Amino acid sequence: AQKVTQAQTEISVVEKEDVTLDCVYETRDTTYYLFWYKQPPSGELVFLIRRNSFDEQNEISGRYSWNFQKSTSSFNFTITASQVVDSAVYFCALIVGNQFYFGTGTSLTVIP
Amino acid sequence: GAVVSQHPSRVICKSGTSVKIECRSLDFQATTMFWYRQFPKQSLMLMATSNEGSKATYEQGVEKDKFLINHASLTLSTLTVTSAHPEDSSFYICSAHGLAASYEQYFGPGTRLTVT
Numbered sequence: 001a002q003k004v005t006q007a008q009t010e011i012s013v014v015e016k017e018d019v020t021l022d023c024v025y026e027t028r029d030t031t032y033y034l035f036w037y038k039q040p041p042s043g044e045l046v047f048l049i050r051r052n053s054f055d056e057q058n059e060i061s062g063r064y065s066w067n068f069q070k071s072t073s074s075f076n077f078t079i080t081a082s083q084v085v086d087s088a089v090y091f092c093a094l095i096v097g098n099q100f101y102f103g104t105g106t107s108l109t110v111i112p
Numbered sequence: 113g114a115v116v117s118q119h120p121s122r123v124i125c126k127s128g129t130s131v132k133i134e135c136r137s138l139d140f141q142a143t144t145m146f147w148y149r150q151f152p153k154q155s156l157m158l159m160a161t162s163n164e165g166s167k168a169t170y171e172q173g174v175e176k177d178k179f180l181i182n183h184a185s186l187t188l189s190t191l192t193v194t195s196a197h198p199e200d201s202s203f204y205i206c207s208a209h210g211l212a213a214s215y216e217q218y219f220g221p222g223t224r225l226t227v228t
Contacts, residue, residue: 037219043150043203044221091155098144098209100217104155 002027004094006103013082014111021077021106023092029053033095034068034075039105040088048090051075082110114140116208118220125196125227133191133223135206141186142208146217147179150203162189196227 003026013019025034036048049059051068059066063080079086087110092103115138125131135145144163148156160176162168162183170176178200180192189208193200205222 042221043205043224045205045219047219095217098217099161100146100156100158100207102155107153 002029002094002096002099002101004092004101004103006090006092006106008106009104010107010109012109012111015084016081018078018080019082019108021079021090021092021108023075023077023103025073025075025092025094025101027094027096029096031096035091035093035095035100036066036075036077037091037093038088039091045091048077079108082108084110084112086110114138114208114210114216114218116142116206116218116220118204118206118223120223121221122224123226125225127197127227128195130192130194131196131225133193133204133206133225135189135191135208135220137187137208137210137218140208140210142189142210143186144209145183145189146207146209147181147189147191148205148207150205150222152203156205159191193225196225198227201225201227 005024032053034051038046056068065078067076089105089107091105094101117136119134147159149159150156159174160168160170162181164183164186168181183189203222203224206220207217209217
């Protein structure tokens, strides 16, 4: 069975602090994809990144970075120098076949 | 990326009435569409999977007679909430999957349903 765990339900940080959102996944399939989405108060899911199971290379995009470690089945997301606009709910998700499995989300509040 | 639209974005209806939500893939053909439901401060829960021209497959616990799904064309799927009740108030999100790789799914902006 597939499962995604985001143990952090809510996180608050002060603006300009760095913050890491944790994601642990479970699957027995060798081919899968991992995603991070941002969901602002409007509700629309904003795609952030996709990684396939064969590509463990970490990625940096501006203030965002992702650390994919198959050995620990983790796909953590770090925001550097957080800003108020980063406040949102962040979902980690796993695709196996064509089905999405979402984590429970982490609500991030960046305090000015 | 591809665009998926949903209409309406918000709807308020009275208890007992039916509401139809449309999900359209605007620039690609969606062989499969998925419907999710999201309660406040919770994750997305898959309700059903619909393939064009065939009956939808519902997840366990989802009443198919209450949530009617029609995927009549490669660009349109509809979700009808029949005899809506206040507990059906939720955020409904669709996603569309085309003919490309399995990860090529695109989410609609969601529809917020409030049943009074």
